Structures are given as C-alpha cells and as structure tokens.
Amino acid sequence: MEYNFNEIEKKWQQYWRDNHTYRTTVDTSKPKYYVLDMFPYPSGAGLHVGHPLGYIASDIYARYKRLNGFNVLHPMGYDAYGLPAEQYAIQTGQHPEVTTFKNIERYREQLDKIGFCYDWDREVKTCDPAYYKWTQWAFLKMFGSYYDTGREQARPIEELIAHLEAHGTEGLHAACSEELTFTAGEWNALSKAERDARLMNYRIAYRGNTMVNWCPKLGTVLANDEVSEGLSIRGGYPVEQKLMSQWCLRVSAYAPRLLDDLDTLEWTESIKETQRNWIGRSEGAEMLFPIVGRDEQLLIFTTRADTIFGVTFMVLAPESDYVDLVTTDERRAAVDAYLDEVKHKTERERMIDKKVSGVFSGSNAINPVTGKEIPIYISDYVLAGYGTGAIMAVPAHDSRDYAFARHFDLPIIPLIEGADVSSESFDAKEGIMTNSSNERLQLNGLQVKEAIARTKEYIARAGIGRVKVNYRLRDAIFSRQRYWGEPFPIYYDEQGQPQALDESLLPLKLPEVDKFLPTETGEPPLGRAKNWTAPNGRPLELCTMPGFAGSSAYYLRYMDPHNDKALVDKDVNAYWRQVDLYVGGTEHATGHLIYSRFWNKFLYDYGFVCEPEPFKKLINQGMIQGRSNFVYRVKDSNTFVTSELKDNYEVTPIHVDVNIVKNDILDIDKFRAWRPEFADAEFILNDGKYTCGWAIEKMSKSMFNVVNPDDVVANYGADTLRLYEMFLGPIEASKPWDTNGIDGVHRFLKKLWNQFFEGDKLRLTDGQPSPEALKSLHKLIKKVTQDIEAFSYNTSVAAFMICLNELTAMKCRDKAIYEPLVVLLAPFAPHIAEELWHALGHAESVTGASWPVWNEEYLKESTINYTVSFNGKPRFNIAVPAATSRDEVQQLALAHEGAARWLDGKQPRKVIVVPGKLVNVVV
C-alpha cells in the first residue's frame, strides 16, 4: 500500500467533522488552555503559504496540550470588516458582504485542507450582527463612562455628573481632553446641550475636535497606526492633518496601566519595547512664561527644565490656540500667510521637506527665571498634539532649536561646560552646568540630572510650573467615513448632541445603500441609507467604526460565542480567563495589541472580565516573504525591456504575477493575456528571452507573488506542508518561501509509512523492544516534549528523522516503539498519525491518546566517551564506564598511551574534567 496522502487526509478531515472531534466545552474537571491565532482578514487573494505558518505552530501546541490532558480552546474566525472589500465594492458595485462571504468560504476551504483542530462551532465574523452587537455594546459602555484618575479605573458617567452637580470641577480626578475649571453653580446653570457638550471632555468614547489623519483618496480618517511615513497603510495614499470632529477613544487615559502591565506579560522584549516607545512616557515639567504686555501666560512642556537659562526664544505649533493670542496686528498678514502655507502641506511633505520654516508672532515672552524678554515664533517643527503645543527653545542643546536659531539668527547660549556649539547643538543629557545661576536659581557646577531635579523643585516652589508626566500615546480616532463597518449606536438630538441608543435596540444593523460612495453633499455613505433614524425619528450617526473595533474583544467572544445576553458569561469567562498563547505577526504591535489591551482593561474595570490582560504569552511568527518578479516598462510607452538591458532606458518597474514567470523568464503570451492594457505590449528581448527582475518582498496580492498552499497540499499533502513549514526554521524568523527542501520531509513520512506496511500488511510485531530501540524512542520523547514547550519545532522535526533513521537501521518492528512515536507525531502530522494509530488497532481518534513520558533510565549510557585535550586541543578519546569518578577519569586519561606523546615529558600543571564530556590537560 502506497502512502496515499490525498485519500488519507480527506478521510480523516471528514472523520473529525463527523465526530466533532475538536468541539470544546467548559469542563471544570480539566485544566484549561486557550490557544489563539490572530484571525485573518479574508482577502480576495485567499490564503497564501505564509498565513499557515503561525496557524500550524499554534495548532501543534493546541494538539500537544490536548494530548497532555488539557481542555483546549482553539477557535478561529474572521476579521471581516475592512477597506479592501469596500474599495472593491466601489469599483464593481458588488456588495462588500457578498465578496466578504465568498472570501470567507474560500478561506475555510483552504484552512480545512491543512487539518487544523479548530472548534468551528465557535467561529466568529466581525460583520455578523450577532457579533457586532457586542462591539456596539462596548462602545455604549465607553460612551457612558469616564476615567477616574484617582482610582485608576473607568466609572459610570453618572458618577461624574453627580460630582459636577455637587462640587463642579473641584477635587475632580478625571481624564479629559482639556483641563476645565468651573463651579457646581456654573455647571447647574448650563443648558442640557451645554452640559452634554462639556461631558464630551470626559467620556471614554467621545466626540472631539482633534487633528486627524485625513486620507482624501480613501475619503476617511485613519488612526496613527494606520499611517506610516505619511502614507496610508492600506493603499499607500497620502495623508494630511486636518482638524475634524470625530469619535475618539480615550486610550491615553490608560497609558500608565498599559505601560506598567507590560512587565507582567510573557511577550518578547522587542515587542514590549515597541509598545513602550509607542506609549512614550516622558517625565518633565510644565512651565508658565508670561507674555509681555498681556495677562495670559504660555504653558510649555519640557524634559530639560535644567536648560532654562539657555532659552532664547519660544515656538508655537501652527495649530496652537496661543497663535491667535500672540499675533500682533502688524505681524498678522505674515503669520496668516505662514499658517496657510503649512496647512496646504501634507504630512508627508512636511516630513520630507525638513527645511526650517517659521514666522515671528510679534510678541515677546518673559523667561520666568532670568526675567529676559524673548521672541515668540510660530513653526511647524513644533507639534500641536504633543505636550502643550508650545516649547521653550534651547538652541545650544536641542538640534531642532539649533537649526531654527541659525536660520533666524537667534542667540545660542551654551550651558554645559566644554560643550562646543559652534557648528551643532550638544544634545546629550550629561555634563556639568554652566551659565546657569542667578539670585533665584543656582545650577552651575551640577550634573544635568541634579540640575533637572533642582529646577523642577524651584518652579514648583515659585509657582511657575509643575512636574508633569507626558505620554506620546494619543487617543484613538474611532470613526471612519466609510460604509463597511459597524454602525455607531448613536443618534443626534435636536441640539445636535450625540445621544446613546438604548441597549435593547442592539444590534443596530448596517443599512443598505445604493452606492458605496459619499453623498453629493459629502456625507459618508450611510447618508444614502433610507430611514437611517432612531425610533424617535432622530438621525443616526453616519460614520462607522474602524477595523480595530471588531478585533479588540473577539478573543472574549470565542469563549461564549452564542450568548445573546452578554459578550461573555461571567462563569464562562472565569473558566477560560484569558488567552494563554497568542500567535500572530509583529505588525500589530502598535495597533491591535494596544487596542485589545485597552478594551480588555476597560471591561475589566467594570468586572465584565476577570483578567486585566488579554494575552498572557505572545509568539510572533515571522513573515514568509514572497519572491516578486518585475517587468520594466520604458517611460511613456507600452514597451517592456528585459532586465539585462533596462539600464539603457528610462524605465518603471512593474510587478508581474509570479505564476506567469518561470525561473525569472517571462511567458510573454500569458503576460499579454494577463491584463488588457498589456494585450499589445512590445518587448525588447535579450537572446529571445525576457528576463524579469526580482526582489524578496512581503507576500501579497498587490505584489503578485502569492504562492497558494492548496497547490502544495495537492502535490505533497497537508502533513508534508505542516512539517515543512515548521522545518524551515524558527517560527519567529522571516524567510522567503522556497520549496527546495520539501522533498526531505515528504520522504520522511513515506519512510515512516513503509516501516508500518509491507504491501497491504502491517509489518509491525508485538515483540519486546531492544534497549537500543527504547533509548532511541525515549530520546525522541524527551527532545520533542522539550522542543514543543520551547516552540522550537524545526529541531523537533529533525529529531523525528534521526529517530526513524536509527529505528530503520536497527530494523526495529516493535509496536511498543511505534505506538508512542505516532502519538508524538500527531500534533505535527495529524492525518498520517491518525491513519497509523488506527492501523495499530485503535478504534478511537489519536486525539484521545496521552502524551508519552520519557524514562531517564533508558537514556543512560553504559560507557561514556571523554575527549582528552592538551592545552585546549583535542587529541584522543577514552571510553570509561558510566560510574567512573572525576579523579579516576583524570588518572585514566593521563595513563592512556597517547598522553605521553602530548605531555612530552612534562608534568601537567592543571587537569580540568568536565563530567560526561571532556578532560583538558594544561601542560
């Protein structure tokens, strides 16, 4: 009987389906373990060979834990809302739901072929109303909450209202967008609409006027993590800064907890570090600078309070509220011109164009320590969103201030002994202070660190500032001017104030629209929906939620996916608690992995979940990269030049589908047929061939370099694919897809098969295994067990091969050896393991077996080989009985006939014996 993997895999996949082999229920008699993959966005390209890398790794671990007696929760679902489906809908008119469901079906088919042990009864789709009901529910809870900075938790907004009614802002500890001060009397005198507006300053989900990343091409705003280098991650379109009224989540309120709790997580240091940087805690001081001739003062933030004596000018962000205040009439025209210029630059232009620019406001400020008057400038190198949007400029010790001072010819005062600031600033936070003393404050002679502390102390005492911790983490912008997302359960009242829809009306289902484009008046697509109103007739919110809304709590929903009373039942949550092992890519470090932690903490504050963190252990699988091919189009033509000759022309490289390229040679006919615009393409060939360029890039549809796992499964089987992807190298490593080694693992499975069967007959026997066979087996058990625990799957696969080679060499045919081996193999290659397990006479699935335990007795050596070295150079080996003592080993080594040659008549100065390994003789 041949190893017919196609037949075997089909058979067992059907068996698992029919028997609900992987269905999981709460079972308090067993310890639980929750293994989760980051669920995929079902893209039109289908799964490529890179996706399963993490899925296979987690599947192995889930199966391993099951065999070890754990009740394992291992679900899968789809992050089904997203831009690509909507962009496709805009182009084709096809409803995004149709394409999304079609893609999901395709994904499911592909996933099933690889033989994962998911409990599909728990599948979730973020676009399913029964699912997004709970996304909307969580949003309403956030809308109805504020963050109590004293108790460090979310509280119902009603508590805040009660406080404001009784005390105003006096003694209030609440995270807010803007520090407000008012009395209870003032509050109570406000109209309802005014109070509603003011509450937005405190709500955790709030509507606020903020600078947002606006992407005109996509027609929507984007969160910071959806933008990279001034371009949108999806599509790569330019993004500009715009002041807009948008829904936001007060993630920033959780910054301290998000930072501190990182220490409790079993994540890699690098991803924790990425999050720490993103959260960006910086300790500094806020300081007030009086404005000459005015009552108002400028509030600035600095981490270098010690440099106060070197402040030679002030700078405001163009968007700062102070700008209007300090601009004098005679400077008005110049300032307006500058503001206008800045406004028309995109974020990307602002980054690339690092030319110094700015304008004098006409006003001066007073240095509160030196009393000197200094000019106030406006420049776009100061960011509105960080600190207070205003800085004190210390050109001697900040490179940006330095460049500005040089450009506008402003004074530069060095403050650190020996610092040479003639050609560049001295930015290091070290050295001894100078030029920094007067009757109020004396810093001369101090180290920078001491000077910072003393200055902070002084400004607090003098009432000109206070110590302040700033975070870089901004609130998440939560609305999208898009169709394909969760609708907000929000309507607008007569005063135009947003109001919560009653919880009983959830889910608020996404309405149908005639087109997926903005309305003629520029409203989001939901503006096209008929009767898009609350039961009271008031208009509903037209924006939808962003992609990360649905993915922030999906791991909780898997615990209790069919519950229509709660996101997750409390008892069920108390059993599954949190994800024990989460597997996914690092690209979510500053997006999903922050939002989920925030969302979970919010729910934790209310006791909806019992763990403060969602993901205990995180493994980041590397990306399997694709190998892309390029053709080179000659500028302004439809002519393509082969890569060898491309340097003679002005060319644009264009990605070409790797499936119409073989060994970098383009199939010209297929290329012409590939796309209509290439139908009459001309070619400049070399030697009659068109050679494509290539590059290792991310595997993605847009790069046309996708390799489909289905093809690999059809040719080699799922078990081979699984083993091979693990054998490629450590799961954390990124590597280009390459099928070169796949025959090796396939051969291993065939060899194993042939050990079992001779023709149709099982050739295994019931005999007593030899000590050698037992040793080989137990070595394998130990190695594989330890490797799986360490996620070192590639060496596990190697261990299987070694063991099989040993068993084959000793002609071992004992069932007692192969039976445990099959169990060990089951997590890696479940189909063949199932087949062999049944061949061994078992009626039940191998899933119900128990993981073998190794016995050290079998691993003991009777004799041990020592390598004897002289002065570190290995010279000969000696074999001694296992029980030989250190001293005896030393004597045996020196007594050996070879020793005399290397001792060369001298006495050894020192002899080092490493037990079980080697002897080193120092002569």
Add this chain to the structure above:
RNA sequence: GCCCGGAUGGUGGAAUCGGUAGACACGAGGGACUUAAAAUCCCUUGGCCAUUGCGGCUGUGUGGGUUCAAGUCCCACUCCGGGUACCA
C-alpha cells in the same frame, strides 16, 4: 538620528551552563538496482594539505580582550533586517 534584533558551508538552518562547530534537510558528486527513466538504497561533501596509512593546518562578519577552553562572555567596528521619528 534613536530603540530593538541579527551575521555560522553552495542553501535553509543545528549547537541548554562557555566544553572543543556545522545536527537535520536540501543541493552537488560518486556508486548499486534498471534495457532506460522515475522511485529507492549506499558512500562522499566547510576550506587547504596529505590521502597505501591511522593524519595535519585552518575555520562561526572585522579587529582586540578574558579563559585551560569563545559561535557563545567583554570592548571597538562593519554590514543587514525590523520598529520609530521634528515627541521638546
């Protein structure tokens, strides 16, 4: 610029505490079986020298250091990958 991570044969990659490199696999070369091919099996395979001897030298990005012993630890540097960036 800053913060992480990395560099080992022709290739992917092994190597717990520092313990005497290159596991395993691919590829390559040679052989067996076969009319032939495929499949399968066996041998060789870091480099250089010696191969009718058992061997010798060298070798983990570069240069230093610590140690009886360094891919592993320390210092300096080069290159590559990732993240992040006018964050005051």
